[in-house]
Amino acid sequence: MTIAQVAERTGLTAHTLRYYERTGLLLEPPPRGGNGHRRYTDRDADWIRLLSRLRGTGMSIAGLRRYADLARRGEDTYAARKELLEAHRADVVAKIEQLQDDLAHVDYKVEIYDKLMGER
Amino acid sequence: MTIAQVAERTGLTAHTLRYYERTGLLLEPPPRGGNGHRRYTDRDADWIRLLSRLRGTGMSIAGLRRYADLARRGEDTYAARKELLEAHRADVVAKIEQLQDDLAHVDYKVEIYDKLMGER
DNA sequence: GCTTGACTTAGAGCGCGCTCGAACTCGCAG
DNA sequence: CTGCGAGTTCGAGCGCGCTCTAAGTCAAGC
Numbered sequence: 001m002t003i004a005q006v007a008e009r010t011g012l013t014a015h016t017l018r019y020y021e022r023t024g025l026l027l028e029p030p031p032r033g034g035n036g037h038r039r040y041t042d043r044d045a046d047w048i049r050l051l052s053r054l055r056g057t058g059m060s061i062a063g064l065r066r067y068a069d070l071a072r073r074g075e076d077t078y079a080a081r082k083e084l085l086e087a088h089r090a091d092v093v094a095k096i097e098q099l100q101d102d103l104a105h106v107d108y109k110v111e112i113y114d115k116l117m118g119e120r
Numbered sequence: 121m122t123i124a125q126v127a128e129r130t131g132l133t134a135h136t137l138r139y140y141e142r143t144g145l146l147l148e149p150p151p152r153g154g155n156g157h158r159r160y161t162d163r164d165a166d167w168i169r170l171l172s173r174l175r176g177t178g179m180s181i182a183g184l185r186r187y188a189d190l191a192r193r194g195e196d197t198y199a200a201r202k203e204l205l206e207a208h209r210a211d212v213v214a215k216i217e218q219l220q221d222d223l224a225h226v227d228y229k230v231e232i233y234d235k236l237m238g239e240r
Numbered sequence: 241g242c243t244t245g246a247c248t249t250a251g252a253g254c255g256c257g258c259t260c261g262a263a264c265t266c267g268c269a270g
Numbered sequence: 271c272t273g274c275g276a277g278t279t280c281g282a283g284c285g286c287g288c289t290c291t292a293a294g295t296c297a298a299g300c
Contacts, residue, residue, distance in 0.1 A: 003277075014277085015259060023257095035266055037277050050229065053222040061257065075236070082233035085226055092223050096216055102173040103212050106205055109170065113202035116195070123247075134247085135289055143287095155296055157247055181287065241300105248295070254288085265278070270271105 001040040010048045017048065023061060025051055025068050057092045121160040130168045137168065143181060145171055145188050177212045 003014045012020070021029055027047060030038040051064055059067075067084055070077040123134045132140070141149055147167060150158040171184055179187075187204055190197040 013259080016257085018278090019258065032278095035277075037266090050225070053225050055257095056222045057219055057226065078233050078237050082230055082237070085230050085233075089223065089226055089230070092219060092226075096219055096223075099177055099212060099216055099219075102176045103209065103216075105170070105173050106177065106209055106212075110202055110205050110209070113198050113205070117198050117202070133289080136287085138248090139288065152248095155247075157296090175287095243300085244298090246296090249293085251291090253290075256286090258284085260283075261281095263279090266276085267274100269274085 001042070001045060003038050003040070006040045006045050006048060009045050010052050012048070012052060020048070020051065023065065025061070025064050027068065027072055054088070057088070058095065059088055063088065121162070121165060123158050123160070126160045126165050126168060129165050130172050132168070132172060140168070140171065143185065145181070145184050147188065147192055174208070177208070178215065179208055183208065 001009075003017055006012075006017060007014045010017075020026060026044070030040045030044055033039045051068075054064055054067070055061075063084075067081060070081045070084065121129075123137055126132075126137060127134045130137075140146060146164070150160045150164055153159045171188075174184055174187070175181075183204075187201060190201045190204065
């Protein structure tokens with residue numbers, strides 16, 4: 001798979017994919033074809049999709065790097081990786097709750113406008 | 121109320137409060153006491169808390185400014201303000217859904233670790 | 241009178257996560 | 271042979287939202 005195809009499949013840009021690689025987020029740098037172009041496997045793409053989803057939930061690049069570092073060290077780190085994900089999960093749940101709470105106040109404000117405008 | 125008290129009540133820092141003022145997020149600059157210090161009213165604090173909550177839900181500074189600009193123009197803009205909030209609300213709801221979706225994938229990944237580790 | 245502490249200003253600096261530009265190399269189609 | 275398009279590298283630049291520094295003012299307490 002070319003970098004453009006991975007970009008397509010993950011929703012990231014080719015620029016970002018190279019940046020992620022540079023910054024140590026891939027398990028290993030994808031090998032190159034004869035022309036020097038990166039050749040990604042499906043597993044690479046799956047890994048990157050996971051990264052992308054973790055980013056989507058607000059995990060920092062540093063967090064992703066920690067996770068990648070663990071993953072690179074093999075199955076000894078299953079427990080640590082699971083813990084990392086669970087800790088992150090808790091963060092996300094808290095964030096969602098905070099969002100819902102803030103949203104309730106926004107809703108309240110909208111209601112006030114309804115009343116001010118005569119409940120049209 | 122002093123800037124420190126508003127900071128306390130809103131969870132923002134005094135630095136940030138001055139920054140928000142500079143950047144046009146307040147309805148009007150708070151008047152100064154004899155010593156040149158800002159004197160905030162409860163209504164100021166309420167407004168800032170709303171700003172803070174909107175920020176908390178991911179509204180950009182530019183979005184807050186648009187909202188503040190409308191608010192400053194008086195009751196003619198009730199409808200516009202309500203629309204702005206409702207549009208933002210929709211964004212937030214979408215974001216929450218996306219978070220939950222991404223979270224489901226993280227959960228799935230955690231389960232995989234459970235299995236790999238023998239469901240301890 | 242001096243220190244302390246809370247405030248003031250203008251403006252610089254920063255951390256994050258990209259994002260882009262410039263210059264280059266390939267392989268291929270016309 | 272000449273483009274063209276897709277890739278490459280390195281490094282700079284950027285947008286956002288603060289965050290902080292430096293230097294100053296003022297009021298109150300010792």
